[in-house]
Each structure stands twice: as structure tokens, then as C-alpha cells.
Amino acid sequence: xxxxxxxxxxxxxxxxxxxxxxxxxxxxxxxxxxxxxxxxxxxxxxxxxxxxxxxxxxxxxxxxxxxxxxxxxxxxxxxxxxxxxxxxxxxxxxxxxxxxxxxxxxxxxxxxxxxxxx
Numbered sequence: 208x209x210x211x212x213x214x215x216x217x218x219x220x221x222x223x224x225x226x227x228x229x230x231x232x233x234x235x236x237x238x239x240x241x242x243x244x245x246x247x248x249x250x251x252x253x254x255x256x257x258x259x260x261x262x263x264x265x266x267x268x269x270x271x272x273x274x275x276x277x278x279x280x281x282x283x284x285x286x287x288x289x290x291x292x293x294x295x296x297x298x299x300x301x302x303x304x305x306x307x308x309x310x311x312x313x314x315x316x317x318x319x320x321x322x323x324x325x
Contacts (some may be wrong), residue, residue, distance in 0.1 A: 233257055
């Protein structure tokens with residue numbers, strides 16, 4: 208996402224608001240983690256890793272800005288592969304979330320498993 212902000216001239220505010228809400232969602236999840244005292248540092252490290260990915264992506268975009276040709280075949284292929292990968296990850300996490308909540312909250316598990324298979 209942040210690579211696209213610096214490579215393209217027409218970055219919009221939708222992208223930055225998406226990053227903001229992803230950060231808020233991740234922060235909420237990290238705040239609710241119940242880990243043993245041995246792993247007390249994990250939420251802090253995860254938040255720091257998330258926080259530095261955008262600046263690293265912006266730096267990579269600035270570095271590639273002069274050599275990047277958005278109309279090239281390579282750019283289209285890389286963009287398509289990255290978009291497909293992102294969509295696949297989102298679909299997978301959505302499916303896991305639906306399956307997990309459905310299977311853990313209902314008593315009739317046989318019907319739920321059969322409905323997911325179909």
C-alpha cells in the first residue's frame with residue numbers, strides 16, 4: 208500500500224484511511240492478548256513491526272519512483288499478483304472467522320460442517 212503512495216502521483220485518502228483503520232483494529236487485538244508473562248513483549252514488538260512497515264514501503268516507493276513504469280507489462284503482472292495475493296489472504300481470514308464463530312457458537316455442528324462443505 209505505502210509503495211503505491213509514493214510511486215503513483217494520484218494517491219488518494221482512501222488508502223490512508225484504510226491503513227488507519229487496520230492499525231486501530233490490530234491495536235485493539237494486541238491490547239486484548241492474554242499471554243503468559245514470558246511473552247509480555249510480543250504485543251509491543253508486533254505493534255512496532257506494523258508501525259515501521261509503512262515508512263519502509265514509502266522509502267521503497269521513493270527509491271523505485273524514477274525507474275517505475277506503470278504502463279509496462281511487468282508492472283501490470285506484479286500489481287495483479289499482489290492484488291490476487293491480498294484478496295486471497297482476505298478471503299481466507301474471512302472464511303476462518305466465519306467458520307470459527309459458527310462452529311464454536313452453535314450446538315448443531317454436523318449441520319454447520321455440511322453447509323461449509325457444500
